[in-house]
Amino acid sequence: MKLLIDIGNTSLKWALYQDGEIGPMRSARHFEALPIDVIASWEQIARVSKVLVASVGPQGVFEAVIAAARACWNCPVVRIETGVQAHGVRIAYAEPSRLGVDRFLALVAAHSLPTPAAAANGSGHRADTAAAILIVDVGTAITFDGLLADGTHLGGQILPGIATLRSSLLQRTQLPSHQTQDHPGIWGQDTGPAIAGASLQAPVAVAERLVHRLEQQTGVPPRLILTGGDAERIATLFDTPLEQHPDLVLRGLARFD
Ligand SMILES: Nc1ncnc2c1ncn2[C@@H]1O[C@H](COP(=O)(O)OP(=O)(O)OP(=O)(O)O)[C@@H](O)[C@H]1O
Ligand SMILES: CC(C)(CO)[C@@H](O)C(=O)NCCC(=O)O
Ligand SMILES: [K+]
Structure with missing residues (x-):
């Protein structure tokens, strides 16, 4: 064990x-x-x-x-530390050790995840599709990583997490403290919902933009994979289909046993 x-x-x-x-x-x-x-x-x-x-x-x-x-x-x-390449994934950073090991392991796990169809028919094998993958890890920070089907990591983006998106705004402005309930709508009709709403729409918007770019680059719609403690809070806001894998980083770790 x-x-x-x-x-x-x-x-x-x-x-x-x-x-x-x-x-x-x-x-x-x-x-x-x-x-x-x-x-x-x-x-x-x-x-x-x-x-x-x-x-x-x-x-x-x-x-x-x-x-x-x-x-x-x-x-x-x-x-486990970030390496230049592992299990078929090649890291985009010129200095791979600078890439967070959580992102590295999520990439390793995502590269060998069975496609939903393969998982459903029980074959457990990675289907031979040309689909790239966008990984979105919604945690203290929100990270986005692009991965081609051949294991090439393209790089990514780092956004403050949902809590920091909200709190940093209050720290740098005279805005009053406001109710911080999640607000799923596009049109906030008070300060609280406007700030809370934007903190949820921002990661969704970045993700959908990167999905669009990946599709332009590869000609095939990429798989969108969501993980992280706050994934649930934005999962329903996407226009594009997605898969949720809360234990993606641990799945990557298991590959290093
Ligand atoms: N009091 C709090 N302070 C900060 N974050 C909080 C708090 N309460 C809840 N959270 C939420 O927990 C989230 C962290 O998610 P997660 O459980 O994935 O953390 P994590 O794995 O530590 O993140 P990371 O890997 O990015 O460091 C924060 O983004 C935030 O929205
Ligand atoms: C961005 C976080 C904080 C997300 O957990 C982590 O992956 C990290 O500390 N990364 C190092 C910087 C980078 O990945 O470019
Ligand atoms: K994380």
Whole structure:
């Protein structure tokens, strides 16, 4: 049994992995430390032979994971870093190590995801379509990554996350505090809905623009894959079809077992 852990800037996500199967993903806010209830739930797992970690978050959380793994199972902790290429994916950055490892692993996982049709007919094989992929990871930051069917990473975009899109505006203006309920509409009719609405429409608009560009470049509509803790909040706002894979980064980690 292996434990897969993804440390982000806000949350920590984990799942067990055995015989090629990833168990249910769990998630917790970490507040820059390892929450006591997370450690308590890990103590319930009898045997873990290896912990695989990807982290773009605080160093303290990673160090706490090492300590917990030693205390709970006395097993090795392997930290995966971004590489130039892996599992058929070639990273676009001239300095690949600058690309967040969460983005790297999402690319690796997306490249070998069965197409919805292949998954439905149970073949489990990657269909031989020429569809490119756009990955949108909606977290503390929102990242967009383009991936051609042959594994070429095109690069991407980074946008502040939904919470930061809203809070940064309040920090730099005299705007009054407002209600921050999500507002799905295009036409906000008060300050709160206008700001909340834009924070949701902005990532959707960037994604749809990149989808359009990928289709122009390849001649085939790309697959749009959504992941991240806030994916649910924008998923219904797209005009284009999409797939949701909340555990995409952990799926990428599993490839490095
Ligand atoms: N008090 C809060 N402060 C910041 N973010 C919050 C808060 N409450 C909820 N969130 C939401 O949690 C989201 C984080 O999503 P997710 O769980 O994917 O985090 P993450 O994996 O840590 O992100 P990343 O990998 O980008 O660092 C934020 O974008 C934000 O909308
Ligand atoms: C952008 C985030 C914060 C998203 O989690 C992470 O992938 C990261 O720290 N990336 C490094 C910068 C880059 O990917 O270009
Ligand atoms: K992430």
